[in-house]
Amino acid sequence: MSQALRIPILMYHKVDRLNRRSQIPGHYVSPNLFRKQMIVLSAMGYTSVPLSHLYRSDVKLPRKPVVITFDDGYENFLINALPILKSQNFVSTVFLVANQLGGTNEWDSRNGDVEERLMDVRQILEAHSGGTEFGSHTSDHADLNAVPKEEARRQIVDSKVKLEETLNLPIETFCYPYGRKNPEVEKMVAEAGYRLACSTEKGLNTDTTNPFALHRINVRRDTNVPVFIMKLLRGKRSDG
Numbered sequence: 001m002s003q004a005l006r007i008p009i010l011m012y013h014k015v016d017r018l019n020r021r022s023q024i025p026g027h028y029v030s031p032n033l034f035r036k037q038m039i040v041l042s043a044m045g046y047t048s049v050p051l052s053h054l055y056r057s058d059v060k061l062p063r064k065p066v067v068i069t070f071d072d073g074y075e076n077f078l079i080n081a082l083p084i085l086k087s088q089n090f091v092s093t094v095f096l097v098a099n100q101l102g103g104t105n106e107w108d109s110r111n112g113d114v115e116e117r118l119m120d121v122r123q124i125l126e127a128h129s130g131g132t133e134f135g136s137h138t139s140d141h142a143d144l145n146a147v148p149k150e151e152a153r154r155q156i157v158d159s160k161v162k163l164e165e166t167l168n169l170p171i172e173t174f175c176y177p178y179g180r181k182n183p184e185v186e187k188m189v190a191e192a193g194y195r196l197a198c199s200t201e202k203g204l205n206t207d208t209t210n211p212f213a214l215h216r217i218n219v220r221r222d223t224n225v226p227v228f229i230m231k232l233l234r235g236k237r238s239d240g
């Protein structure tokens with residue numbers, strides 16, 4: 001990645017119609033809005049690359065790269081997002097919770113939020129053959145600032161091993177659940193063999209951005225097309 005390139009990394013969670021009982025309605029981007037966003041992205045001349053391409057020196061980045069990421073690995077990614085991505089020739093990177101493949105978002109539902117299905121191994125491999133790259137989002141969606149240090153290390157290391165063994169795919173990128181991290185946690189992620197990690201800090205990325213604290217653009221339910229364009233161009237928006 002060069003200093004001249006200012007690379008946006010988009011952050012999505014669910015591409016689905018809003019579940020009215022959800023405690024985090026902002027995480028639902030409707031399929032209709034997602035389609036409009038992807039058409040705009042294409043019209044603006046962006047070419048998507050998987051997140052891993054940002055560290056690979058053997059891959060030349062396109063003139064106007066964008067990385068599209070999805071946290072948690074919901075089934076609605078496969079059902080709603082992937083066909084739209086494919087229609088625009090876009091690829092993406094999805095962060096999986098290693099102990100919940102084929103499970104649900106227990107980390108939310110145990111606090112009273114609605115339950116959503118997560119992709120199982122067959123679905124993950126189907127998404128992979130459709131151009132999707134996968135990274136780790138820990139073993140149990142742990143808050144790495146809240147758990148003891150050794151548990152944080154287990155969440156980071158074991159999830160990589162488990163995903164690589166289960167999927168037979170390299171897992172070289174990481175995403176901090178809730179965006180929660182500290183310098184010690186960043187160091188653990190690097191030591192575990194990951195090459196890049198996504199935070200929830202806002203803004204674009206250049207070659208001076210910490211590769212273990214990459215910035216992302218939060219795309220939400222209310223990110224209509226004008227706001228989407230503004231976020232891409234500015235890399236951030238003061239009200240989030």
Ligand SMILES: [Zn+2]
Nearest residue numbers: 071072177178
């Ligand atoms: Zn998450």
